[in-house]
Amino acid sequence: MTRAKLTTEGWFGKAVAGTVLGFILAVLASALFAWFGPGGILAGAGKTQFNMWLVGPVWALVLSFVFMFRRTRDAWLYLGLTSVVLAAVYLAGRWLIVSVPA
Amino acid sequence: MIRTDIVRTYRKIHGWVGIVCGLFLFIAFYAGAITMFEEPVQRWAATPPALPAPPPLDESGLLIDAVLAQQPESARNWRLHFETGPEAPARISWPAEILDDDDHAATPAIFGAALDENGVLVVERVDSAPVAQFIDVLHQQVGLPFPHEWAMAVTGAVGLLYFLALVSGVITILPSLVADLLQFRVGKNLKRMWLDVHNALGIFSLPFHLVMALTTIVFALHDPFYAVQNQVIYDGDIGAQWAQARPPAGKAAECTDLLAPDQLHQRIRQQAPGFTPTIAEYRSAPDGSRVLRVQGYDARYQMRGPTFGIAGADPCTGELIQTEYLPGHQSGWAAVITSFFALHFGSFGGDAVRWGYFILGMAGALMFYAGNLVWIESHRKRARRELPDPQQDRSSYFLGSLSIGVTLGCVAGISTTLAAAPWLPGLVTDAAAWHRYLYYAVFLGGTGWAFLAGPARAALHLLWFAALATATLAITAFVTAGGTAGSGWTIGAVALSGATGLAYAAIRTGRRIHTGPPDSIWSLQTTK
Numbered sequence: 026m027t028r029a030k031l032t033t034e035g036w037f038g039k040a041v042a043g044t045v046l047g048f049i050l051a052v053l054a055s056a057l058f059a060w061f062g063p064g065g066i067l068a069g070a071g072k073t074q075f076n077m078w079l080v081g082p083v084w085a086l087v088l089s090f091v092f093m094f095r096r097t098r099d100a101w102l103y104l105g106l107t108s109v110v111l112a113a114v115y116l117a118g119r120w121l122i123v124s125v126p127a
Numbered sequence: 128m129i130r131t132d133i134v135r136t137y138r139k140i141h142g143w144v145g146i147v148c149g150l151f152l153f154i155a156f157y158a159g160a161i162t163m164f165e166e167p168v169q170r171w172a173a174t175p176p177a178l179p180a181p182p183p184l185d186e187s188g189l190l191i192d193a194v195l196a197q198q199p200e201s202a203r204n205w206r207l208h209f210e211t212g213p214e215a216p217a218r219i220s221w222p223a224e225i226l227d228d229d230d231h232a233a234t235p236a237i238f239g240a241a242l243d244e245n246g247v248l249v250v251e252r253v254d255s256a257p258v259a260q261f262i263d264v265l266h267q268q269v270g271l272p273f274p275h276e277w278a279m280a281v282t283g284a285v286g287l288l289y290f291l292a293l294v295s296g297v298i299t300i301l302p303s304l305v306a307d308l309l310q311f312r313v314g315k316n317l318k319r320m321w322l323d324v325h326n327a328l329g330i331f332s333l334p335f336h337l338v339m340a341l342t343t344i345v346f347a348l349h350d351p352f353y354a355v356q357n358q359v360i361y362d363g364d365i366g367a368q369w370a371q372a373r374p375p376a377g378k379a380a381e382c383t384d385l386l387a388p389d390q391l392h393q394r395i396r397q398q399a400p401g402f403t404p405t406i407a408e409y410r411s412a413p414d415g416s417r418v419l420r421v422q423g424y425d426a427r428y429q430m431r432g433p434t435f436g437i438a439g440a441d442p443c444t445g446e447l448i449q450t451e452y453l454p455g456h457q458s459g460w461a462a463v464i465t466s467f468f469a470l471h472f473g474s475f476g477g478d479a480v481r482w483g484y485f486i487l488g489m490a491g492a493l494m495f496y497a498g499n500l501v502w503i504e505s506h507r508k509r510a511r512r513e514l515p516d517p518q519q520d521r522s523s524y525f526l527g528s529l530s531i532g533v534t535l536g537c538v539a540g541i542s543t544t545l546a547a548a549p550w551l552p553g554l555v556t557d558a559a560a561w562h563r564y565l566y567y568a569v570f571l572g573g574t575g576w577a578f579l580a581g582p583a584r585a586a587l588h589l590l591w592f593a594a595l596a597t598a599t600l601a602i603t604a605f606v607t608a609g610g611t612a613g614s615g616w617t618i619g620a621v622a623l624s625g626a627t628g629l630a631y632a633a634i635r636t637g638r639r640i641h642t643g644p645p646d647s648i649w650s651l652q653t654t655k
Contacts, residue, residue, distance in 0.1 A: 030132035033139045044287075056360045064460075066360075071451065071460025073368040076360065078467060080352045081344035085287055089294035092140060093133070 532577025
């Protein structure tokens, strides 16, 4: 069985998925880095800026490679699932910090 | 090997994304390249105020006392200039507002002062020439005269598309990279030739372009990014994050006498060898405490600002208390962030890097222009023997006119508004507004003419016009070069070589419309 070839069909839906979910993914990635990356949440104002700088590259990368999804539905599905997983990890991590004494 | 269907998909994406954002990026790159001359332009375009010469640094105490005593507005915020010159004619300056006749509309202004031979305080406006700022804003707002927030949203979107264009462009060229890279097939096949130019410029300056794309997204959209992160990450209290950076409270300024200017200069240089302080800015906080920020440069390190780094110092002792933005004294995260800024601004390595960035910026503008030409050539309908020449698509004519009008309109507009810089302050009250009017009149006029006259004729007219405007700038700069510490000569020389290049292109274009292939939007020959 040959796999369907990649085309630009459905480019608009993919672009919207890349823009919307790409932004959500980027913010979640920066949130994980801010809290659980080197130094944690109180590593100084320099890191606060670095956290913000992370949003741009992640967003741009997702938007750039979203067209690799063969179908628009796949783009929404997989990027959506990744967002849900990252959000769950983030919330669980925040909860652990609050409820488990260091 | 990369799959051909992926390459084909991304080639298509590259074409459309390039068409959408290419001309915005041309303006951003051309204007951005000119901003590399910010300091020479400031020096050249400055209007000399009627002030006595600034006193030497070690004799500035009297002047400072006189200003603080007689000019109450200066107490809140004033600057001591370690380096004076055409762009900073006074030893001391401060911002204040000028009220109009009805005491209503307040215009912000900068005042400077000096003592005359009788020891009487002389105060004059010393605002910097607005033209450099105008070109910087043009660069930041990709040429759009919109309110800043709206324009930055567009710039952010252009930045994202720009990154997508880079990724898709690299994927497109990957299969033929080795074969195509060092080939310049100059000749009959114009599409091939422009494509070679476009690819070579893109691949060789790819790191520069990646840096520009990513920093542009963040520069344009940092406010919304922080706003969202404030809710998602910092639970609405991002202020607590910033408070980590401030020096411990109570440390600042508990003295009656400020450290004398020459001693301050000496203390800073002792603590930060290699750093050349240019400006000391004193501010009074609402609680009465005084804060001192020192600006300066150090070509050995990356700097946070386009031409300077900053340090916080104790105004009583000159001790450096905040070195997070001091070149060479940064650590950890702040140093990383500064490198992002410095890589965008070219603010490291001094003038050599600035010239390099000027050339890279001009090359980038040429790459975007070449990209549009490739699009036009790849939609070209070829003439066949025995058959009448084909009519080119309207879309090709449209894009041809748009590309010619926007690019040459921008070039001519910037030259015109720069050439006006030495004269405007003497002719109009609001020079900043007139720089805007002049640029947009030329830019919109050029773009309009490109559509009226068609791409072939307009290319010729606008090239000559841009050459003329740029030659006018060169002559203006040479004529007014006296007393600009050489800046007028630099600007004149750069403008003269620009004008020569434009004139050469105009001569070649004039030949092309009569003798070039007639099956082209660039030809004026009647069909056979």
